[in-house]
Amino acid sequence: MEPDLFTAAAEDRRAKDPTVSPLAVRMRPRTLDEVVGQEHLLHAGSPLRRLVAAGGEGPAGPSSVLLWGPPGTGKTTLAYVVSQATDKRFVELSAITAGVKEVRAVIESAKRSSGAYGTETVLFLDEIHRFSKAQQDSLLPAVENRWVTLIAATTENPYFSVISPLLSRSLLLTLEPLEEEDVRGLLRAAVSQERGLGGAVELPADAEAYLLRISGGDARRALTALEAGAGAALAKGESSVSLASLEEAVDRAAVTYDRDGDQHYDVASALIKSIRGSDADAALHYLARMIAAGEDPRFIARRLMIAASEDIGLADPTALQTAVAAAQAVAMIGFPEARITLGHATIALALAPKSNAACTAIDAALADVRAGLAGPVPAHLRDSHYKGSASLGHGSGYQYPHDLPGGIAAQRYAPEAVHGKRYYAPTRHGAEARYAEVAQRVRARLRGESETSGGSGRTAGERPRDE
Numbered sequence: 001m002e003p004d005l006f007t008a009a010a011e012d013r014r015a016k017d018p019t020v021s022p023l024a025v026r027m028r029p030r031t032l033d034e035v036v037g038q039e040h041l042l043h044a045g046s047p048l049r050r051l052v053a054a055g056g057e058g059p060a061g062p063s064s065v066l067l068w069g070p071p072g073t074g075k076t077t078l079a080y081v082v083s084q085a086t087d088k089r090f091v092e093l094s095a096i097t098a099g100v101k102e103v104r105a106v107i108e109s110a111k112r113s114s115g116a117y118g119t120e121t122v123l124f125l126d127e128i129h130r131f132s133k134a135q136q137d138s139l140l141p142a143v144e145n146r147w148v149t150l151i152a153a154t155t156e157n158p159y160f161s162v163i164s165p166l167l168s169r170s171l172l173l174t175l176e177p178l179e180e181e182d183v184r185g186l187l188r189a190a191v192s193q194e195r196g197l198g199g200a201v202e203l204p205a206d207a208e209a210y211l212l213r214i215s216g217g218d219a220r221r222a223l224t225a226l227e228a229g230a231g232a233a234l235a236k237g238e239s240s241v242s243l244a245s246l247e248e249a250v251d252r253a254a255v256t257y258d259r260d261g262d263q264h265y266d267v268a269s270a271l272i273k274s275i276r277g278s279d280a281d282a283a284l285h286y287l288a289r290m291i292a293a294g295e296d297p298r299f300i301a302r303r304l305m306i307a308a309s310e311d312i313g314l315a316d317p318t319a320l321q322t323a324v325a326a327a328q329a330v331a332m333i334g335f336p337e338a339r340i341t342l343g344h345a346t347i348a349l350a351l352a353p354k355s356n357a358a359c360t361a362i363d364a365a366l367a368d369v370r371a372g373l374a375g376p377v378p379a380h381l382r383d384s385h386y387k388g389s390a391s392l393g394h395g396s397g398y399q400y401p402h403d404l405p406g407g408i409a410a411q412r413y414a415p416e417a418v419h420g421k422r423y424y425a426p427t428r429h430g431a432e433a434r435y436a437e438v439a440q441r442v443r444a445r446l447r448g449e450s451e452t453s454g455g456s457g458r459t460a461g462e463r464p465r466d467e
Helices: 008-016 047-053 075-085 100-117 133-137 140-144 164-168 180-192 205-215 219-235 243-250 262-276 280-292 297-315 318-333 338-351 357-370 432-446
Strands: 064-068 089-094 121-126 149-154 171-174
Touching (some): 047 171, 064 075, 075 089, 089 100, 100 140, 140 164, 180 205, 205 243, 219 243, 262 280, 280 297, 297 318, 297 338
Parallel strands (some): 064 149, 064 171, 089 121
């Protein structure tokens, strides 16, 4: 027995029958021209256009395509459109449920169909990153011999999740999250078009805005929620998909949050101030509100990176590393998994010791420079590598710190205008206590004082930040 296969003809029948096929499937584009978003893949002369024009064969048509992008961006759609445009049989498998046995069955069936009927097969393998190396190896003969046109989809970086022999034989296409206007167009088409809801309901502006928020650029999620809301409205005899119907249908309260208005900035501000105040629970609440409202995860990650330097700094030097790693992970995985990474980073930053000394230090230095306190660079620090510099006195008297005990030379580094200024005033919080001690010792050495001379390391009138 062959596995349950979705051929192009069966897919077309399902798309035409509203009682059989979900709204997201019925609204699936049938040609490349109907695909929304992904303009970088659809312009004239693009590899995808050439693949379709060449019928999936020849120099312009590789026998394997890798589609990499977040959920709901059209990976399955593009695979189906390619199969339709090239008049090939379409078979869909998921690496979550299928194994080598199922893949081999499809390949054998494809070889029979090609030999007996001249019908070629497009094998769409979703979630290919879930296949082990050995399982991915089993695909190579079919790709090499063009028994099938393999179109594989992944939400993870294929350079880490797909074996190099398969990657090198594939055309890699990167899909981007859909823009809000792309999803809006899909929703309006789904409401009005006959293959969608056929005008059976209306979609008010507030309900549309809610669907856009919860979709997060995922077309499938938006259409699935619309279908559920329309079903709930029609069941109650209503001709309009109200916000209440949507909330009831998707079991999710509509969070008051305008990404272009006050709520966007107020909630983001509350998140950062809760982190600064070391209240991890409050910070998680505001983070959850931003996620539930469909906030761009990259915006949240950027705010966390800023907080790591502005409010934690050297009190915990690993905070910035955590925030940057979170931002990189978010960019690679997207929602919904990115919620875990953002929560991880938010908790770590909220519970870290706090110091704004690094922030105030650079701001104080900038204030002096903008006030005109600059002055010439001391002669012994100037560049002395070009001909004639010695005659100008450049580099004369410079002491090379690495040749001295402790690696510190008692010489002046700052211009005269700011000599003796103390911009960095470290706290005694967390790891910064160590930096405070180092800064005090270094400043004493730079002035030529003994480390035991009792020098305070600060100018008259200055007080340590923690006093």
